[in-house]
Structure formats: structure tokens, C-alpha cells
Amino acid sequence: MGMRRLSVVVAGGGTAGHIEPALALADAVRRVRPDAQITALGTERGLENRLVPARGYPLELIPPVPMPRKPNADLLKLPMKVRESVHQTRDVLDKVGAHVVVGFGGYVSLPAYLAARGRVPIVVHEANARAGLANKVGAKLATRVLSATPDSGLSGAQPIGIPLRESITRLDRWKLRMQARQHFGLHPHAPTILVFGGSQGAQTLNTAFSGAAQALGRAGIGVLHAHGPKNSVAVQQVMGAPIYRTVPYLEQMDLAYAAADMVVCRSGAMTVAEVSAVGLPAVFVPLPHGNGEQALNAQPVVNAGGARVVSDAELTPQRVVDEIIPMALDAQRLQMMSQATMGSGHREADQVLARIVMEVAGQ
Incomplete structure (x- = not known):
């Protein structure tokens, strides 16, 4: 030819x-x-x-x-x-x-x-x-x-x-961090958690994080939460605390990844690959339906030390308070997880x- x-x-x-x-x-x-x-x-x-x-x-x-x-x-x-x-x-x-x-x-x-x-x-x-x-x-x-x-x-x-896509594989999270946080109106320096459940959102994540919104604010943690275009979440902001930003959908995932210190999300194959490529510490909450592939998708990153898995049934507001807030506040742990996560990507x-x-x- x-x-x-x-x-x-x-x-x-x-x-x-x-x-x-x-x-x-x-x-x-x-x-x-x-x-x-x-x-x-x-x-x-x-x-x-x-x-x-x-x-x-x-x-x-x-x-x-x-x-x-x-x-x-x-x-x-x-x-x-x-x-x-x-x-x-x-x-x-x-x-x-x-x-x-x-x-x-x-x-x-x-x-x-x-x-x-x-x-x-x-x-x-x-x-x-x-x-x-x-x-x-x-x-x-x-x-x-x-x-x-x-x-x-x-x-x-x-x-x-x-x-x-190249916007992910070439992403320098630290270089883009301030621009990304300004884009979403997030606190420029506070520990920040990215939460999303895929293109349609995830009710479990929406309920757990909106229920823990005040605890997150009191801990000095900012949140960027994509709840899905057909869903909505109501959160009560804590005065003087970093903002809890809710959006229906994230059009620019590269900016969302750059704005965050860690992510809580489903573990579809594409999500796991992107999170690994950009070196973002993760808590994966596998979709409880299908043939169990989401739990399997997450396993290599978990084995490498870059992520944890919480089952859908176990993700509650209290679990966010007890486990995810301390994780978000532990900068040294997040740095080690970031290095492990990036090492597992392609x-x-x-x-x-x-x-x-x-x-x-x-x-």
C-alpha cells in the first residue's frame, strides 16, 4: 500500500x-x-x-x-x-x-x-x-x-x-495547579479532593460527600465535586473554610486533575488509566454492578501503593470523615502514593x- x-x-x-x-x-x-x-x-x-x-x-x-x-x-x-x-x-x-x-x-x-x-x-x-x-x-x-x-x-x-489523550499524558499537575484552582474558584493552597462518578455521576459518592461537607470544611479541605448532569447535591458551606465546589460535569479533566491533591472516584478502566498517568493518589469506589471488572481495574494501582479501594456499600459520610479526611491532610502519604500511582501508568x-x-x- x-x-x-x-x-x-x-x-x-x-x-x-x-x-x-x-x-x-x-x-x-x-x-x-x-x-x-x-x-x-x-x-x-x-x-x-x-x-x-x-x-x-x-x-x-x-x-x-x-x-x-x-x-x-x-x-x-x-x-x-x-x-x-x-x-x-x-x-x-x-x-x-x-x-x-x-x-x-x-x-x-x-x-x-x-x-x-x-x-x-x-x-x-x-x-x-x-x-x-x-x-x-x-x-x-x-x-x-x-x-x-x-x-x-x-x-x-x-x-x-x-x-x-496528550492533555493527560503530558500534564504537569504542579505547573498547572494555580491556574486550575483559579479556573474552578478553589482555594489556592488548601488540600483539595476531586470527586466524580463518571460522565453520569454516582449517587453513592454524591450522598457520602455532601453528607460530610461540613466536616470537610472544618478540616480545611476544599472539594471539587462533579455530581452528574442529571443529579444535584446540596452542601452547606462552612464560613471561612475552603469552598466545596459542585459542578454537573467536568469538561476539562486535565484542569480537574491538576487542581486536586487526591481523587475519590469510580474505577472504570479509563479513569484508572488517567489517574495513574497523572500520578494522582486515589480512593476507588468500584461500581457494584456488571461482572466485577471495576474492582479488577483498580487492583494494579492498589498493589503498587497508589490507591485504596472502598466498596460502594461502605462509602458513607462517616467513612469520609474517618478515613478520607485524614488521608487528604497527610501530605507525606499523598506524595508517596503519587509516586507509586505514576509508576503504575502507561x-x-x-x-x-x-x-x-x-x-x-x-x-
């Missing part, structure tokens, strides 16, 4: 955990091949409708193929839905002249893998510590299989970490994956 214009199709719609690695790969490919054509697959209801165009990449919509968790009427309709989605995806691959399809899991990836089978080389990346169904199928059809961790459950997968995964994708595409 020589140096003809490279056409890469990425499939990772639905959640930020699938979309952000796909966009990080797209950015890495563009840095090497500025003329490369990158096309993202998505559905009309996915978060990709906001994230992908904002990063400057075209988005092609296909019908979703959600997999029923239990036998029901939807299961009987699945073959028809798969055929329709695969047919439309093949039209997209033909239209853009795809040289390689890169899938990151989720219900957009399954039709992409089936549409590319026997036509276009496939690269699979699994971000979670436990692979989902779509990537298990894709791995059987792929030229290369990559993973974030060594034990993803995909046979022959090469662990490379998770591709992250800042170069986007570049590694980009090289592999171009190799598979013959470039």
Missing part, C-alpha cells in the same frame, strides 16, 4: 471508556500521518455524538446491537438487528476505503468486527481487566489483539496500557497502538 492516504475506522461508541481510547488513537495516528482519514462509528444515542465531533473527527452512525443479559424477546430479534447493522457498517467501510478497523469494545464494535471480517484487517483493544463479549468475538477475527492488563481473558493479547500506549495499527494497515 506504500504511503497512500491511510483510512482508519475506529469503533468504540457508547461510553467515554470506549470513546476516549479511540480518540486518543486517532490523535496519535494524525500526529504521525497528518493526512490520515479517521472515521468513528457510533449510534444516535451514544456519548460519541458529543465527544467525537468536538475532537474534529467525522462520525458515521449505525444501528446499535445491544446484547440482552437474559433470554427474552429481544434475544429473538438479535439476528435481524445484527444483519442490519453489519450491512450498514460495510457500506461505511466501503465508502471511506477503510484499510484497518480498530475496535475498543461495546455494542458498536460487534457489527464493526463482523462487517470487516474477511474484508479489512481488524485490531482489537480491550481496556478492562475482564473482556466483554464484543471483544471476545473480535479477538477471534483480529490480526492483532491488545489489552490494558495481562489478564484480560483474551488469548494472545499484548498488554500495552490504555491510549490516553503514558505511551497511544503511540504504541498507533504504530501497530499502521503496521497492520501496511504503512
Whole structure:
């Protein structure tokens, strides 16, 4: 294929955990091949409708193929839905002249893998510590299989970490700290905790921290709390104390990470990778649903000494007072955790994956 214009199709719609690695790969490919054509697959209801165009990449919509968790009427309709989605995806691959399809899991990836089978080389990346169904199928059809961790459950997968955007991998938290705190209206010097529960927020975190707001204020601790666009939290500020700042959503995660001394959050694969890359001490509160992958995602950072895990059921206002406040006030401990956290990250995964994708595409 020589140096003809490279056409890469990425499939990772639905959640930020699938979309952000796909966009990080797209950015890495563009840095090497500025003329490369990158096309993202998505559905009309996915978060990709906001994230992908904002990063400057075209988005092609296909019908979703959600997999029923239990036998029901939807299961009987699945073959028809798969055929329709695969047919439309093949039209997209033909239209853009795809040289390689890169899938990151989720219900957009399954039709992409089936549409590319026997036509276009496939690269699979699994971000979670436990692979989902779509990537298990894709791995059987792929030229290369990559993973974030060594034990993803995909046979022959090469662990490379998770591709992250440059605003995270190049982040200097200390250099940006004052600017970040000014951006959010936070106290310039007080110990500060970042709290967030993913793009939709997390009720457990919202309840625990809003319930401990006065104790946090009396301890001289500032808080930046993203509660989710569909949620709200009411906190009573302590006069003279660092502010407890609540926001629906964090548009600039690099600034949020720079503003904080530690983070309390869910442990989705993307979140764990970003927190590790920037060296932010963490208390992870794994989502109690699914197949337990969030607890597994957190384990390498916990083992390295950079994080602690508190179960969803055990995170209460009193737990915040008894455990998280003392942790936030212990600067020496946070420094040691920061060094351990950063050591467990993979800042170069986007570049590694980009090289592999171009190799598979013959470039």
C-alpha cells in the first residue's frame, strides 16, 4: 500500500471508556500521518455524538446491537438487528476505503468486527481487566489483539496500557495547579479532593460527600465535586473554610486533575488509566454492578501503593470523615502514593497502538 492516504475506522461508541481510547488513537495516528482519514462509528444515542465531533473527527452512525443479559424477546430479534447493522457498517467501510478497523469494545464494535471480517484487517483493544463479549468475538477475527492488563481473558493479547489523550499524558499537575484552582474558584493552597462518578455521576459518592461537607470544611479541605448532569447535591458551606465546589460535569479533566491533591472516584478502566498517568493518589469506589471488572481495574494501582479501594456499600459520610479526611491532610502519604500511582501508568500506549495499527494497515 506504500504511503497512500491511510483510512482508519475506529469503533468504540457508547461510553467515554470506549470513546476516549479511540480518540486518543486517532490523535496519535494524525500526529504521525497528518493526512490520515479517521472515521468513528457510533449510534444516535451514544456519548460519541458529543465527544467525537468536538475532537474534529467525522462520525458515521449505525444501528446499535445491544446484547440482552437474559433470554427474552429481544434475544429473538438479535439476528435481524445484527444483519442490519453489519450491512450498514460495510457500506461505511466501503465508502471511506477503510484499510484497518480498530475496535475498543461495546455494542458498536460487534457489527464493526463482523462487517470487516474477511474484508479489512481488524485490531482489537480491550481496556478492562475482564473482556466483554464484543471483544471476545473480535479477538477471534483480529490480526492483532491488545489489552490494558495481562489478564484480560483474551488469548494472545499484548498488554500495552490504555491510549490516553496528550492533555493527560503530558500534564504537569504542579505547573498547572494555580491556574486550575483559579479556573474552578478553589482555594489556592488548601488540600483539595476531586470527586466524580463518571460522565453520569454516582449517587453513592454524591450522598457520602455532601453528607460530610461540613466536616470537610472544618478540616480545611476544599472539594471539587462533579455530581452528574442529571443529579444535584446540596452542601452547606462552612464560613471561612475552603469552598466545596459542585459542578454537573467536568469538561476539562486535565484542569480537574491538576487542581486536586487526591481523587475519590469510580474505577472504570479509563479513569484508572488517567489517574495513574497523572500520578494522582486515589480512593476507588468500584461500581457494584456488571461482572466485577471495576474492582479488577483498580487492583494494579492498589498493589503498587497508589490507591485504596472502598466498596460502594461502605462509602458513607462517616467513612469520609474517618478515613478520607485524614488521608487528604497527610501530605507525606499523598506524595508517596503519587509516586507509586505514576509508576503504575502507561503514558505511551497511544503511540504504541498507533504504530501497530499502521503496521497492520501496511504503512
